[in-house]
Amino acid sequence: MNKVRTGAALDGRVFWPSLIVILGITIPLLAFPKSGEAIINQMFAFSTGSFGWLYLTSGLAVVTFLLWLAFGRYGNIRLGREGDAPEFSYFSWVAMIFCGGIGIAIVNWAWVEPIYYFNSPPMNVAAHSREAAEWALTYGQFHWGLTPWAFYCLPALPIAYSMYVRRQPGVRLSVAARGVLGDKANGWLGVLLDTVVVFGIVGGVGTSLGLAVPLVSTLASDVFGVQPSFTFDMVILALWTLMFGMSVWFGLSKGIKLLSDINVYLALLLLAFVAVIGPTLILLNGWANSLGLMINNFVHMSLWTDPIAKGSFPQDWTIFYWAWWIAYAPMMGLFVARISRGRTIKELIIAELVWGSLGCWVFFAVWGGYSLNLQLSGVLDISAILTQQGIPAAVLAILKTMPMSSVVIAGFVLLCFVFLATTLDSAAYVLASVTSYELSGYEEPQRWLRIVWALLLAVIGIGLIKVGGLKAVQTSTIVVALPLIPVLGVLAWSLIRMIKTDFGDQLEHGEVVFAVSQHPVAKLAEDAARPVMLEPMPVPLRE
Structure with a gap:
């Protein structure tokens, strides 16, 4: 068997334990949903209640570390060898990063999250007050801004460095942690780490399906004039599976890249439409004001635990969100690392923290501002609809x-399909990569394995929707985020150790340095002896 086939072959050490863990947790939750949900809710309350401070301080620490990394002496290190040009255009690269990381959640929450904050505001301000309205827009920007994208970005750096600078085979977190774990990354500790990652990805994506299907079912039912039902939900899920299955079949360049490009153009079109037909000046003023509030209070918001009044807002929102982003971080790290060959460390950090945050801010500024204005002006009582009928009905209203509401709803349904498909195809691609044997950063996982994971994700989604076990699996996935916090620390430490080991004292501020890795890596590519180039590379503002 040649080397390529060996590297892309199924690695049963990770695949089978991962499948056993997924089934071992999911089946009891489905069979005993009330008991399982009660236990997991207790675990979640303990992790967020007792360790909420840890989630918050970790978020601020990750943002600070990445800013130091981007604008310090390591920022110009290229994630690749000399001659490794970027695989994708800048626009397509950023589009894949954004669409893979956000998915349908942004089009679900951007409309209604400010209304929740308006009804139950932070900072102990009065509900439905002027201050509540201002903080409602601000916290949407905060919860979907710098800190979430920093969580996503951190794992990508050591993974990409391991794949493209050291040329170490294996698209896994355990390989990226080898700078600290050493040979233990090849043993049970590495398998355990990768198994936890697979479970987190499956649980997170299964949750996304569970959230998306009711939303699209409600909207599509209105478009086609049919009654929502489980059968209709399954038709929608089947169409979704076909879409992202085809995308993951065609791979990165012909499938995932194309779908992400379409996704961004469609999202920009709908955002522009709402901005034009809505109260444009109010939306712009609200965005500017909310950004100012967030920047001025960023550290306070990042560490606010409300210890005196003991309100539940930090636990219900900020700590919950930080745990949710951390749970997704390994998937995003693996996917972004795979598509970032030839980029510098600074480029990657800016792409995620700046462009990722900016993309989310636009959604909340336009759609969140539009819905909040409807509430404040009395045109539509969104709060009442949310309380009585839920999020899908509120979005439809x-x-x-x-x-041209019928055309808008049809376009929005299409956007939902494409948005979730870009997340699902990224997830299936990453799961196939993690469960492949020593896959290099220059290979793609085998097609049959990509399709297997795509179908598994669909089957899990069907089961969760059918029995209503979604909340328990969602919560159990977030509980996994607690042990992942020290893992993020290990990955950051591993990156710095690998850089210092490879380049020693040869790093100079802002200079072009040629160096050969001083660390003996057993399975480098044939060109491992060629020098690694660290060159300053300005981040392009446009493609």
Whole structure:
């Protein structure tokens, strides 16, 4: 068997334990949903209640570390060898990063999250007050801004460094942690780490399916004039599976890249439409004001635990969100690392922290501002709809306030399909990579394995929707985020150790340095003896 086939072959050490863990947790939750959900809710309350301070301080620490890394002496290190050009255009690269990391969640929450904050505001301000309205827009920007994208970015750096500078085979977190774990990364500790990662990905994506199907089912039912039902949900899920299955079949360049490009263009079109037909000046003023509030209070918001009043807002929102982003971070790290060959450390950090945050801010500024204005002006009581009928009905009611509402709803349904498909195809691709044997950063996992994971994700989604076990699996996935916090620390430490080991004292501020790795890596590519180039590379503002 040649080397390529060996590297892309199924690695049963990770695949089978991962499958056993997924089934071992999911089946009891489905069979005994009330008992399982009660136990997991207790675990979640303990982790967020007792360790909420840890989630918050970790978020601020990760943002600080990445800024230091980007603008310090290591920022110009290229994630690749000399001659390794970027695999994708800058626009397509950023599009894949954004669409893979956000998915349908942004189009679900951007409309309604400010309304929740308006009804139950942070900082102990009065509900439905002017201050509540200002903080409602601000916290949407905060919860979907710098800190979430910093969580996503951190794992990508050591993984990409391991794949493209050291040329170490294996698209896994355990390989990226080898700078600290050493040979233990090849043993049971590495398998355990990768198994936890696979479970987190499957649980997170299964949750996304569980959230997305009811939303799209409600909207599509209105478009086609049919009654929502489990059968209709399954038709929607089947179409989704076909879409992201085809995307993951065609791979990165012909499938995932194309779908992400379409996704961004469609999202920009709908955002521009709402900005034009809505109260444009109010939306712009609200965005500027909320950004100012967030920047001025960023450290306070990042560490606010409300210890005196003991309100539940930090636990219900900020700590919950930070745990959710951490749970997704390994998947995003693996996917972004795979598509970032030839980029510098600074480029990668800016792409995620700046462009990722900016993309989310635009959604909340336009769609969140539009819905909050409907609430404040009395045109639509979104708060009452949320309380009585839930999020899908509220989103539908908001869309119906727009001109050509039937066309808008149809376009929004299409956007939902594409947005979730870009997350699902990224997840299936990453799962296939993690469960492949010593896959290099220059190979793609085998097609049959990509399709297997795509179908598994669909089957898990069907089961969760059918029995209503979604909340328990979602919560159990977030509980996994607690042990992942020290893992993020290990990955950051591993990156710095690998850089110092490889380049020693040869790093100079802002200079072009040629160096040969001083660390003996057993399975480097044939060109491992060629020098590694660290060259300053300005981040392009456009493609």
